[in-house]
Each structure stands twice: as structure tokens, then as C-alpha cells.
Amino acid sequence: xxxxxxxxxxxxxxxxxxxxxxxxxxxxxxxxxxxxxxxxxxxxxxxxxxxxxxxxxxxxxxxxxxxxxxxxxxxxxxxxxxxxxxxxxxxxxxxxxxxxxxxxxxxxxxxxxxxxxxxxxxxxxxxxxxxxxxxxxxxxxxxxxxxxxxxxxxxxxxxxxxxxxxxxxxxxxxxxxxxxxxxxxxxxxxxxxxxxxxxxxxxxxxxxxxxxxxxxxxxxxxxxxxxxxxxxxxxxxxxxxxxxxxxxxxxxxxxxxxxxxxxxxxxxxxxxxxxxxxxxxxxxxxxxxxxxxxxxxxxxx
Amino acid sequence: xxxxxxxxxxxxxxxxxxxxxxxxxxxxxxxxxxxxxxxxxxxxxxxxxxxxxxxxxxxxxxxxxxxxxxxxxxxxxxxxxxxxxxxxxxxxxxxxxxxxxxxxxxxxxxxxxxxxxxxxxxxxxxxxxxxxxxxxxxxxxxxxxxxxxxxxxxxxxxxxxxxxxxxxxxxxxxxxxxxxxxxxxxxxxxxxxxxxxxxxxxxxxxxxxxxxxxxxxxxxxxxxxxxxxxxxxxxxxxxxxxxxxxxxxxxxxxxxxxxxxxxxxxxxxxxxxxxxxxxxxxxxxxxxxxxxxxxxxxxxxxxxxxxxxxxxxxxxxxxxxxxxxxxxxxxxx
Amino acid sequence: xxxxxxxxxxxxxxxxxxxxxxxxxxxxxxxxxxxxxxxxxxxxxxxxxxxxxxxxxxxxxxxxxxxxxxxxxxxxxxxxxxxxxxxxxxxxxxxxxxxxxxxxxxxxxxxxxxxxxxxxxxxxxxxxxxxxxxxxxxxxxxxxxxxxxxxxxxxxxxxxxxxxxxxxxxxxxxxxxxxxxxxxxxxxxxxxxxxxxxxxxxxxxxxxxxxxxxxxxxxxxxxxxxxxxxxxxxxxxxxxxxxxxxxxx
Numbered sequence: 001x002x003x004x005x006x007x008x009x010x011x012x013x014x015x016x017x018x019x020x021x022x023x024x025x026x027x028x029x030x031x032x033x034x035x036x037x038x039x040x041x042x043x044x045x046x047x048x049x050x051x052x053x054x055x056x057x058x059x060x061x062x063x064x065x066x067x068x069x070x071x072x073x074x075x076x077x078x079x080x081x082x083x084x085x086x087x088x089x090x091x092x093x094x095x096x097x098x099x100x101x102x103x104x105x106x107x108x109x110x111x112x113x114x115x116x117x118x119x120x121x122x123x124x125x126x127x128x129x130x131x132x133x134x135x136x137x138x139x140x141x142x143x144x145x146x147x148x149x150x151x152x153x154x155x156x157x158x159x160x161x162x163x164x165x166x167x168x169x170x171x172x173x174x175x176x177x178x179x180x181x182x183x184x185x186x187x188x189x190x191x192x193x194x195x196x197x198x199x200x201x202x203x204x205x206x207x208x209x210x211x212x213x214x215x216x217x218x219x220x221x222x223x224x225x226x227x228x229x230x231x232x233x234x235x236x237x238x239x240x241x242x243x244x245x246x247x248x249x250x251x252x253x254x255x256x257x258x259x260x261x262x263x264x265x266x267x268x269x270x271x272x273x274x275x276x277x278x279x280x281x282x283x284x285x286x287x288x289x290x291x292x293x294x295x296x297x298x299x300x301x
Numbered sequence: 302x303x304x305x306x307x308x309x310x311x312x313x314x315x316x317x318x319x320x321x322x323x324x325x326x327x328x329x330x331x332x333x334x335x336x337x338x339x340x341x342x343x344x345x346x347x348x349x350x351x352x353x354x355x356x357x358x359x360x361x362x363x364x365x366x367x368x369x370x371x372x373x374x375x376x377x378x379x380x381x382x383x384x385x386x387x388x389x390x391x392x393x394x395x396x397x398x399x400x401x402x403x404x405x406x407x408x409x410x411x412x413x414x415x416x417x418x419x420x421x422x423x424x425x426x427x428x429x430x431x432x433x434x435x436x437x438x439x440x441x442x443x444x445x446x447x448x449x450x451x452x453x454x455x456x457x458x459x460x461x462x463x464x465x466x467x468x469x470x471x472x473x474x475x476x477x478x479x480x481x482x483x484x485x486x487x488x489x490x491x492x493x494x495x496x497x498x499x500x501x502x503x504x505x506x507x508x509x510x511x512x513x514x515x516x517x518x519x520x521x522x523x524x525x526x527x528x529x530x531x532x533x534x535x536x537x538x539x540x541x542x543x544x545x546x547x548x549x550x551x552x553x554x555x556x557x558x559x560x561x562x563x564x565x566x567x568x569x570x571x572x573x574x575x576x577x578x579x580x581x582x583x584x585x586x587x588x589x590x591x592x593x594x595x596x597x598x599x600x601x602x603x604x605x606x607x608x609x610x611x612x613x614x615x616x617x618x619x620x621x622x623x624x625x626x627x628x629x630x631x632x633x634x
Numbered sequence: 635x636x637x638x639x640x641x642x643x644x645x646x647x648x649x650x651x652x653x654x655x656x657x658x659x660x661x662x663x664x665x666x667x668x669x670x671x672x673x674x675x676x677x678x679x680x681x682x683x684x685x686x687x688x689x690x691x692x693x694x695x696x697x698x699x700x701x702x703x704x705x706x707x708x709x710x711x712x713x714x715x716x717x718x719x720x721x722x723x724x725x726x727x728x729x730x731x732x733x734x735x736x737x738x739x740x741x742x743x744x745x746x747x748x749x750x751x752x753x754x755x756x757x758x759x760x761x762x763x764x765x766x767x768x769x770x771x772x773x774x775x776x777x778x779x780x781x782x783x784x785x786x787x788x789x790x791x792x793x794x795x796x797x798x799x800x801x802x803x804x805x806x807x808x809x810x811x812x813x814x815x816x817x818x819x820x821x822x823x824x825x826x827x828x829x830x831x832x833x834x835x836x837x838x839x840x841x842x843x844x845x846x847x848x849x850x851x852x853x854x855x856x857x858x859x860x861x862x863x864x865x866x867x868x869x870x871x872x873x874x875x876x877x878x879x880x881x882x883x
Contacts, residue, residue, distance in 0.1 A: 037426045039373075095613065101425040102371045106568065106612055109373065113561060113605030121598060230557055234437050237430050245426075274441040278434050282419065285431075289422050495748045499740030502752045506726045506737060513724040516686070517741035517797065518712040 001267065007145040009264045015151035017259025018159035019218050024236040024251045025162060026210030032246030033183045033203045035101075036093060039108040041211050042233025043115035044080050048215025049224045050123045051076035053130040060132060069133035069220075077213035084115075085208025089201050097200075112233070120226055127225040134220035151221060158217065162210070163252050179203060238281040244294020254284075254292065327627065328576050332486055339478055346478055348590055349583070350546050353481045356582030357539030359566045360492055361532035366573040367496060368528055369508030371429045373560050374436030375536050377416070378409040380555035381439065382537035383544030385409075387456040398461040398480070402541045409537020410530060417529040421522045424507075436555050443552035455551030458544050474546075481542055485579060488535065492575050495531065504528040536563075558601070565608055571620030580619055637700030639664040639801055639833055640716070645684055645694035654680040655691065656857035662801070662835060667824065669844040669865070670837045671878055672854030678837045679721060681854070682803045686718050687711045698801070717799035721806050721837075723790035727779040731770055731789045734778060735761040738796035761796060767826055768792050769819065784811040788819065795826070802827065804836040808843065816840065820847050845869060853878060 001009075027041050055076055056069040088111060096104050137149040170176035182189040182199045190196050214232075222228075239258055243250030258277040265273040284292055335353075339346045358379050365372055385408030386401040393400075420431045443450045450456065460468075463476050495501045504524050506514050511521040544550045553559065562585075567573075570581025593600055611618060638661040645658040654677045662668055670678050683689045685696055687708045696704045703711050712718075725734050739745075739757045765771050768788040773781050778789065787810050794802055807823065808816045824847045827834050838844050844851055844865055851868040853861040855877065861868060868874055 037430065092609070100369065102366075102369060102429070103612060105371055105373075105426060105429050106564070107609060109561060109564070110605040110608035110612070113565075113601045113608070117599050117602035117605075121602075231437075234430075234434055234557075238434060241427065241430065271445040274445065275438055278438045281434065285422075286419065491748070494751075497751050498748050499737070499745035499750065499752050499755065500748060502729070502733065502737055503740060506729070509727045509729070510724055512720075513726065513793070514741075515708045516712055516718050516724065517738050517793075518709045519741045520707075520709055 003143075004145055005267050007143055008147075009267045010260070011142075011145070011147045011152050012266065013260035013263035014256070015155050015221070015259075016263055017256045018155035019214055019221075020232075020235060020239055020259055021159045021252050021255035022162060022217065023211050023214035023232055024239040024255055025166065025248065026207035026214070027233075027236050028240045028243070028246055028248060028251050029166070029210070030204055030207035031240070032248075033179055034093070034097075034200055036097075036104050036108065037237070037245075038111075038204075038207070039105065039233055040088065040111040040115055041207075041236065042229035042231070043112055043119070044084060044208050044211035044229075045215040045218075045232045045236075046119055046224070046229035047084065047115065048076050048080045048212030049219040049228065050119060050128070050215075051079060051212070052216040052219045053128045053224055054123070056130060056132055066132045066136045069136065073133070073213065073216035073219075076216045077209045080212025080215075081205040081209025084212075085205045086201065088208070089204035093204065094197065094200070112229075116226070116229060119229070123224075125226055127223040128219075129223045131220045155217060159252070159255075163248070166248055175202070235277055238277045242281045242284045242291055244291025247291065247293040250291070250293030321627075321631075324576075327623065328489075331580075332482065336479070336482060339475055346474065347546070348586055350474070350478050350481050351543060352582045352586035353485050353579065354539045354542035354546060355563075355566070355586065356485065356579035357488060357542065358536040359539075359563050359570065359578040359582050360489065360575050361535030361539070362563045362567045363570070363573050363575055363578045364492065364496070364528055364532040364535065366567055367505045367508070368525060370424060370525070371564060372432035372532075373429045373557065373564065374432030374434070375532065375563055376555050376557070376559035377432070377436035377439050378412060378533040378536035379540035379543070379559060379563075380436075380443070380550070380552070381412045382406065382409040382540035383458070383550040383554050384443070384450070384456070386541045386544050387458040387550045390458050390461060391456065394459065395462055395467070397465065398463050398477075398545065401458075401461050401545060402538065405541025405544070406534055406537050409533045409540065413530045413533030413537075417526050417533070421525040421529060433557060433560065436557065436560055440552055440555040440557075443555060450552070453552060455549055455553075457549050458547075460548065461545065477542070477546060481546075484538060484542070488538065489575055489579065492531070492535065496575070500524075500527065562604075565604055568608060568611055569618055571618030572616065574618070574620040577618055577620030580623070584619065637697070638662060639699060640685065640835075641697040641700075642681075642685065643695040643697070645681075645691045645696070647680065647684065647689065647691045653857050655684060655694075658694070658858055660852065660859055660862075662833065664800070664833050665831075666849040667827070667833060667847065668835045669848035669851045670835065670854055671839070671841070671844060671851060671868075671874075672860075673878060676854035677857040678854050679805055680857075682718065682805055682835075682837070685711075685803065686716060712797065712799075715800040717794035717797045717802050719787070719791040719794045719802070719804040719807060721809070723783075723786040725778045725786060725790055725793065728777055730773075730775050730777055731765060731781065731785075731792075732758075732761060732774040734789060734793050735764060735796045738793045742797050764792050764795060765789070767822060769815075769822075784815075787811065791823065795830070795832070798830070799832055802832050802834045804834060806837050806839065808838075808840065816843065817846070841869060 023041070023045050027038065030036060030038050052073050055072045059068050059072060060066065092107060092111065096107055134148055134150045137154060139146050140149050140152060170180055178194050179199055182194055182196050186196050239251055239255045242258065243254040258280055261276040261280050262273055265276040335349060338349050358375065361378070362372060362375050382405030386405045389396055389401055389404040416435050420428055423431055444453055460473055463473065468476060496505065503514070503519060504527060507521060507525055514521050514524065540554065566581040566585050567578055569585065570577030596603060615621065640662040642658055642660050645655045647655040658681060672678055684691050687703065687706050691704065695702055698711065698714055698716060703714065726737065729737065733752065736752050736755060736758065739755060739761065740752065745755065762771070762774060765774050768791060770785050770788050770792065773785050773789065778786060781789065787807065791804060791807055808820055811819055820843050848865050851863060851865050852859050853868060853874055861871060861874065
């Protein structure tokens, strides 16, 4: 492996890890607070990407400046959170918090099936490619390797900002503290007047918006086609499970590990590239079943 | 909950005696009716054959539901078995049908041991998602390593011999149909018996209390592994039959939509009911064949919507409704 | 001299900063039922958890009939002849009370025949008797989830007995049972245990029961055995009257 290829693999890995982390952050936040694994999270990611492409395509057609692609990404993410995340929590999940885990999984799986077809109905099966945002920021040359600013600087910066922002939000803001309190003990939280329903709704909307944001940010770097949601839910679950469910900082590290593993495999053994994330997950879980940063709790008897 | 989720135990309520309406008479009558399909409705023969093969796989998923576990990756065993059969036919052209099915079963069980030893450490979310991950691994292996697996085009699975005879297409399909029906009867019966047996009952306690199970001197993981192998074997036989019936195996066999479909049918038929698995598979395939012409674009959406309706409003599925009706009928007598 | 039935040597365990077992050395002799009393949080349940391998001590040993069972998982210790009934009953809630017992027999005898119905195992009648004995015959065909707490506790004990143990550990066996029934149930239990040659260790808060049904009493305090003796010696001891009985009253 030449130094150039090494750097390319490194940059690919970092850019990819940043995207996966953003999606996984939403997944692990929702799980941490609500104890629900949202299988439809992958669809929200895909819809975020589709929405961004549609919106920025429309903006370009109207003759607006390409730089508008960035605020439109945020708009897409917020739309995914509010228009999809909100109703999903409010109409469906709210009915099943006291049901067995398997039933909860089945419900989010059903939502996943529905949303996969929604994408097909709205956007068809034709792949989309819309790289305006990628081109708008130009390239940068590092150690003789030219790479896009978007992937090398913007994506990791957004991921890092979200990581730090989420930490700050949960620990130092009132809403964040309410969320943490509800996570610790829902009944106790309700007894001191916290509206757990609102906390759950808010958390789910934020989590869904993060999935949408991941898709929005991914849209300029990849072609958007049916099935991307299924890949992403399994991949982000791999990240979240490797870290330990509900572990935010751990998810960042594992996203990096899995992203780099995958990108190096692309250069070394391309056929196996898609297998690497799972290989890492299985290896970690074989040694630490609760994930790298998760803690096991013995049942009280 | 007992009777809601474990319809096969409905017999316990009554004194040991004659066969129950819902438990024995109806399924046998249904199978007899199906046996007439090649004579009465030859146009449906292939459809019923595929539905029953899928039903075997669904029965495998249902077995796990009995222990309160859901796998979103059981298409893995379906595909492993189908490919094992195809590889065997490639290596030994003209091999016997029995050998193909055996290869499929063996492949599924070996894969079940390898994956099972890992996934039985987990329950609930992790169990479901890790199974999904393993099926995705196998799927991308099938897609990417095309020099071994034929890639997205898959591998042809030529018609095997039957007891040393090379049959023409029509007679082979007829043999296959009745073989599938026999396997459904035999394996369905065996699975129901196993679930009612001490080992099967111990397996089902995983749903409610593993602490007590441990304090009975039983390893919960080992109990789950046995059930997991039963479910993998059922999926494997179903997959091998499907491969032989279709004459070609593709990575689509392992695709998550297949796994999701199995879970869907299991819940539709009646979560955890072996009989329900077959009823569900037949209904599913019939509706799909006739509805997909009109609703091909929204098929997944319909399934998802229907799944939500069942979970929220009819958690015992179709078999639950049949049982309620049958019990009502018996009470009236 | 034969080894004691169960022996612990210098058990120490810490949960974070809390010491839940502080150098516990205790012997349990076959045929002498031991009652464990003490204030809440003294480490009584923790002691049962360690003896059965549910949690591992930081240091120290558990010996069953002279054999070191410290590293074994609960299932292996159960197989050696230790059964346990729980403070919160641990039952298969979707199965009936009778099925819970039948499953215990199936587990004990490792029944594997895949075509034999659980309800046809030969011990079915014996298990019905066991349920009658603990006054739960009416619950035999009802799913456990429907039973009242007191009955669930008794079924939980019956399940443990179905394993034919030599040592039975019970955590507050009669809590949840109506106080008018308590003594009668305990009497039946102790009689059944004697008949089956099962030695029992039970955690108990009711001093009346301790006085009548235990041969020996161990007083727990702050993670260790503070006192040990016959019920009379212990219940008249000024420290016990102050720390334990006083609190109970």
C-alpha cells in the first residue's frame, strides 16, 4: 500500500465514519432514552437524502445559489424529524412502551417496510446523484493527496460538533437534564412533574432528525437509491452495538473504527469491504457481549 | 397469555380425549384439500408448492417466537440450504433429490451451530439484529464473491433425479408437490410434538424466566441453541425445497426482505403457532399472486400496515381467529 | 467426621464501596434447619446469592459437601443438590403451576424424548400431590401470572422441592402468605422437608416462625454473622432484641 493510497483510505474512512456516526447518534439517543430500537431509522436516513436532493434540485432549477444546498440539508433533516419522527412516536410507539421488546421491534420493523415503499412511490427506483454541495466547497490538498473539503473537513466537523453539542445539551441544559432524569427512572421523573410523554416525543424527533441529517449530508457523496436505508440501519446498529447501546462517546469511536476498517478493506480486499463492519462487531461482542463501553447489569433476584 | 400465544397447548384445558377441532381435524382436512390441488386446480400447484416450502421456513421463525425471540435474519438458513443444494447439483450432476434436501438440511444446521453459538448469548433487540447482521453478511458474500456464488445472477439448480429416475418436468413437479406436502405434515407434526415435549417446554420458558431455568440446573443458552437449531433446520428444508422448485438460487434468498416476510407471515398466521405458519404462508402467497398485479408498488407498505394492524388489534393472528370460531362451534354442539 | 453440608470460608464481596459480605464463615449441618435473621440490607439475600453462584465473591470459598463450588454457575450447583426459592417468586408465568413443577422434573431428569408430552411424564401425580401439600391444588391448571402473590411464593418453593435437593435455600418463604396461614404452611413445609431429608436455610422476619421451626439461628448484621445459636439463645439475647426484634416491632 503506497502512502497515497494509505492517505486516501484514511480520508475515506474518516468521512464515512462521520456520516455513520451522525446516524448512529440518533439511533443510540432514542434507545438510551426510550429503550426502543428504531429499525425504521435507516428509512429516515434514506428519506433525508432523497428530500435534500429534491429540495436542492428545485432550488437550483429556480436559479438560486448552490450554497443554499447547505441550509436545505438542515431543512430536510428538520422535516424528517417533525413530519415523520413526530407522528411515528405520537401515533404508534406511544401505544407500545409497556409491550414486550419483541413486539416493539416488530412495530418499528413494520414502519420500516412502509417507509421503504413510500420512498419508491415518491422518488421511484432511479438512482439520484446531486453533488452541488460537494463541488461548492472545492478541494484541498493534504500531503500530496487531493480530497474534497466537504468530506475531509465539513463532515468530520459536523460530526464532532454534534458529539460535543449533544454532550453539552444533555448535561448542561434544562431539557437535557429532563431527558436524562426520564432515562434514569421514568416513574420518578413523572412523580416530580416531568412530562415523560413530551420528553419521549422530543427525543424521538431529535433522533429522527439526526437520521435525516445523516442522509442529507450523505446525499452529495453517494448515489441515492432504494435499499440504502436497509444498509444503514444494519451498519448503524453495528456501530451502536459495538459501542454498547446508549453510549454516545463510544459510538463516535466505534464509528471511526468501523469506518476506517471498511475504507482500508476497499483498497486491500474490495470484495470483503462490506463484511468488515460486521466482522469488527462480532469480534468485539465475542469478547465483550455488552459492547466496548456498555456495562452489564445483573438481574436483581 | 398462555392460551393466546400457545394455541398448540389448547388441548390442556380439556380432559385428555378425542382430537380437537382446531388442533387436528381442521389441519388434516386442509392438507387433504391441498392434496387435491394438482387434480382439481393444476394451475395453483406451483403456487401452493412454493407457499408450503416458505411455510416450513416460517414455522422455523415461529418456533423462536415461542421463546419470545424474533430473528430478522432467518432467510440466512433459507439461502444457505438452497445454495448447498445448488452446489451439490453442480458438483454431482444428476444427484438424487433426497441428497439435495439432505445437503440443504446439513448446510442449515452447520450454519445454525456457527451463528447460533454466538447469538444465543443475546436476547430481544440484540438477538433480532445480530441475526439480521449475519444474514446481511451472507447476502453480501453471495453478491460479491461471484466467482464462487455466481453473484447476483445466482446458480442454476438443475432438476435432480428421484430415487435414481430422471423424471420429465411435469412428473417431477408432481413428485415434488406431494413430497413437500408430506414434509409439511411430518415436520409440522414433529415440531408441534417437540414443542409440547419436556425439552420443547423448557425452550419456551426462555420467554418468561431465565433465572428460574438456571436454578433448575439448565443452561438457558443451551436451551436456546437447541430451539435455534430446530428453527434453522426447518428454514433449511424450506429453502432447499424452494431452490429445487424454482430451479435457480439467487442472493435474494438471503435478502432482509425475505427474513421480514417470514416474520410477517409468522405473525399473520398466529405468533408462535406452527399450524398458523402454513395457513399464513398460503394466504400470503395467494394474496400476493393476485394482488401484486394491482399493488406491486405498495406491496411492502401494505404488509407493514397489515403487520401493525395485527400486532395492535389481533395479536393471535389468523389461527387465533380460526380457533375462536372452532371453539364457538364446538360449544354450540 | 463427614464434611458439613454447606460451608463458606471468609466470603468477602463489595458492591462499589459497600461491603455486602464481610468475611463470612458459616457451616450448615445436615438435618439442622437454619434461620437467617437481621435488618434489611444486612446481606442476607446476598449470602444466598453467593452460595448458589449467582454472584461471585471477591474472595473466599463456598464448599458443598466438602467440594469447592465457588467458581461454578448456579445451574451446576443446583445439579449438586442445592435448590432455591426466591423472595420474589421466579416462575414461568405463562405456564400453569403444575407445568412449572413438571418442567422442574424434566430439567432434573434431563428428559429428552421429543415426542413425549410434558403432561405424560410419570411424576405428574407426584407433582399434583406436592401442589396439594403446599395448598395450591386449585392453582394447578391456572397460569402462574393469574395467581396471587402468596400462592406464587408457595409454588416457587414447590418447584425447588421438585428438584429433590439436599439443601433448600428459601428467602422469606411465607412473606405474602396470609398471617393466619403462615404457621400452618410452615409446619407442613418443615414436615415435608424432614420427610425428604432436606435441610433448609431460610431468611425470615417473623420471630414466631424462627422460634418454632429453626434448629439454629444466625443473626446477620453489616454483611456478617453477628451471632449464632439456638432460637432460644438468640431471641433472648439483648443485642438481638435491640437490633433485630426491635426493628421488626
